[in-house]
Amino acid sequence: GSGKSTTIRTLLGIIKKDGGTATIFGQDVWEDSLSIHERLSYVPGDISLWGNLTGGAIIDLFMKLHGKGSAQKKDELIQRFSLDPKKKAKNYSKGNRQKVGLIAALAVDSDLYLFDEPTSGLDPLMETIFQEEVEKLKEQGKSILLSSHILSEVERLADKVVIIREGTLDEEGTLDELRHLTRSTITIETEAENSHLAQLNGVHDFVQKGHLAQFAADNEAFDVILAEASKLGVKKFESIPPTLEDLFMRHYEG
The missing domain is CATH 3.40.50.300 (P-loop containing nucleotide triphosphate hydrolases)
Structure with missing residues (x-):
């Protein structure tokens, strides 16, 4: 119901657009459909x-x-x-x-x-x-x-990825570009106690077990997180970027 198939059928000249322009190879998808096909x-x-x-x-x-x-x-x-x-x-x-x-x-x-x-x-x-x-x-x-x-x-x-929602282009870009719009999952182990990292702006869903912590982090918060973590004696630092499914669900739930 988002409009993906309708968009493709319009590009194929199966459905006539009711506004705007649509071209393939620089040709109008309705007027020049035979040569495009x-x-x-x-x-x-x-x-x-x-x-x-x-x-x-x-x-x-x-x-x-x-x-x-x-x-x-x-x-x-x-x-x-x-x-x-x-x-x-x-x-x-x-x-x-x-x-x-x-x-x-x-x-x-x-x-x-x-x-x-x-x-x-x-x-x-x-x-x-x-x-x-x-x-x-x-x-x-x-x-x-x-x-x-x-x-x-x-x-x-x-x-390049395009996310369509209810017939409207919601987001587009390379996967790396879209990843900047959402959170990565951070796993960190430090020599010193690290629970105060949960209070940093951009840190979410903080879970701690001893000196091992896992949390979601906004990408713009990375520099601050790294600066604070470096003071604690880092033994392990792992950052997992969001999958396309993470990006998709955040847009649709947001």
Whole structure:
């Protein structure tokens, strides 16, 4: 309900925008949709296929429509995703229907790949294979727009993250840039007693066991924390940056 799929469908020219501008490759997504589509691959989260066609026939059809397919790459992907291409689509599970779409998209040479919840219905092994294929595209310099609720997937693949909330862009930036907006988890062990660190501005959820303490810290408080900790004889200092899930939940709960 945040607007991710609507945004992608607007970029594809499936839905007409009611305001503003939307362009891909410098072209209007509505007026120039045909020429744009010649240069992109798209996989939605819930794929509908022609029930009486085999998976292999559907993949071949999509590749011919695109015009820049590789039969060798197709065969490699069928093997990697463990798809039976001779089975009719009406007999496929949701996960196998998803594999057909992914193989068809990944087997062609596009300038832009749009993935909208692409691993929906896939098991963890197949999710990993998809992620490896996307990393190959990145190495080739391809552009990729990935919409996903699997935040670990986004964290692994994305160079830039956009958080959308109720149709509005809430935050955007690299993962490192977004991490500055929230707290890191600090674990510290000192020779001297350290409970007074809990009173510092920017320190939260302080838990202490002997001279070992763990707490959340605002990033702007790091210098003060380090200065105070250095007076106590530091034996251990560990800082764990927030995950994308931490960032996401703080924005949505805030």
